[in-house]
Amino acid sequence: MDSEIIVRINKRYIKKYKEGYPLIFKEAVNNIHDLKGEGAILKLVDDKNKFVARGYFGRQNKGYGWVLTRKDEAIDRKFFQNKIITALNKRAPFYFDEDTTAYRVFNGEGDGIGGFTIDNYDGYYLINWYSKGIYRFKDIIVEILSRMVVYKGIYQKKRFDDGIEEDDFVMGEKGEFPIIVRESGVNFAIYLDEGDMTGVFLDQREVRKRIRDKYSKGKTVLNTFSYTGAFSVFAALGDAKSTTSVDLANRSLEKTTEQFNINGLDLDTNHIVVEDVFNYFKYAAKKEMKFDLVILDPPSFAKSKKNIFSADRDYKDLLKEVIDITEDGGVIAASTNCASFNMDKFKKFIDTAFVEKGKRYRILEEHSLPVDFATIEEFREGNYLKVVFISVS
Known part of the structure; x- marks a missing residue:
């Protein structure tokens, strides 16, 4: 390994790193201009030059690198x-x-x-x-x-x-x-050879299983921001009366059809709609369409020709549109992978949405990341997935 760079940590952040926080961010580093050569090993020290931790330098959207150990050991x-x-x-x-x-x-x-x-x-x-x-x-x-x-x-x-x-x-x-x-x-x-997407988001495994095993039988299901229709496939295999998958991407038609086909499911009662989800909500409300189960799993940020969506700003209002097209007694599976707010704040969005719609609700169950997506208590933003099953009344 290369020789290491001494990183002098601002005293306001020493306790945070000693307690196990792993992300090295700009504000915590007093000598930020010494960080050169991504991949360099970093030795974090306090204002008295005492060892705090060791990590590496690597810029990404979250910060400037990661702490790897609080022991004075080699990164080799x-x-x-x-x-x-x-x-x-x-x-x-x-x-x-x-x-x-x-x-x-x-x-x-x-x-x-x-x-x-x-x-x-x-x-x-x-x-x-x-x-x-x-x-x-x-x-x-x-x-x-x-x-x-x-x-x-x-x-x-x-x-x-x-x-x-x-x-x-x-x-x-x-x-x-x-x-x-x-x-x-x-x-x-x-597909491991088609850009960033593979065909399924593995972090939703337990949620899909619950949809199949508990919430789909005999129900009309709307899956929004459906990608390749994974939630819809599980709902169909859970004996849903019908599924409707809505996504703006043109590829969603081919990819979702493929997922249904390899599971031996026909498309007579499983519908695929290539449409801006925001427009579909307006269409469904205008036609007075109602669904027994609505799956709402938008990206943290989404942009179409007429709409810009940011989860931490707009989720509440999006949920209000979903409430309008959910049957009384129906269920909304509300999900977000936005790491900028926690489950408590997410549930506040849910509560505010129902209050503003004048509707009652009950939280049936909550989910976060499955066990293979290991997280640590010291980095709570790493446990980004928040899913709440909501009964509408």
């Missing part, structure tokens, strides 16, 4: 190997589950090294890199992973811009896409 190959082995051991039950063959095996700071994640898609491993800093450790991480698991192929996605184009394929055998994985016994078509 052995360090990475121990973290990856520990993470794999925690996921051991998944390797023996034939009904679920897609899951996360390393979740950034939740497993001790912020800046990258690793997902397993039935033996095809996908590494997501979130900064040039962590990408400097690529060879070490790939080599360790390839020795620790039995893999078919290893792929990567660089979710930062360094101006250098690289093949997503790293090593092993190239997949013949789509590869078919299983989640709770349901099939998904996965």
Whole structure:
């Protein structure tokens, strides 16, 4: 490893880092101009030059790098190997589950090294890199992973811009896409060679299972911001009376059709609508359409020709539109992956929306990230997923 850079931490933040906070942000560093060469090892010290922690320099939207240890130890190959082995051991039950063959095996700071994640898609491993800093450790991480698991192929996605184009394929055998994985016994078509998206968001696994097992039977289901229709597939397999999947992206028609087809579901009662969701809400309200179950899972930020949506600003008003098209006695599955507010604030959005609509509600259950998406208490924003099942009355 390269020689390390001394980082002098503002005394206001010393306690925060000593207690385990992992993100290095600009305001905490007194000598910010000394940070050069992404991937450099950083030694964090206090105003008396005493050791606080050690990490690495890597710019991403969250900050300037990550603390990796509060011990005065080397950040070397052995360090990475121990973290990856520990993470794999925690996921051991998944390797023996034939009904679920897609899951996360390393979740950034939740497993001790912020800046990258690793997902397993039935033996095809996908590494997501979130900064040039962590990408400097690529060879070490790939080599360790390839020795620790039995893999078919290893792929990567660089979710930062360094101006250098690289093949997503790293090593092993190239997949013949789509590869078919299983989640709770349901099939998904996965593409590791089509940009940032793979075909399913693995963090919603437990929510999809609840929709199938508890909330869909005999119900009319509306799935908004539906992407490839994963929620709709689970609802249909839960004996929903009908499903309607709405998404603005043209690809949603082909991708959602594919997910229904590989699960042996016809499209007679499973409808796919390529439309701006915001416009669809207005259309549905005008036509006095009502649904028994509405799934509301918008991105944190979305932009169409006529609408701009920001979850922390607009979720409440969007939920009010959903209330208008939900049957009395129906259920809304309200979800957000916005990390800028917590579950308490999210539930305040929900409460305000119902108060302003003059409707009563009851929270049936809540969900956050599944167990394979490991998080740490010291970094609560890492537990970004918030899902609330709401009974409308």
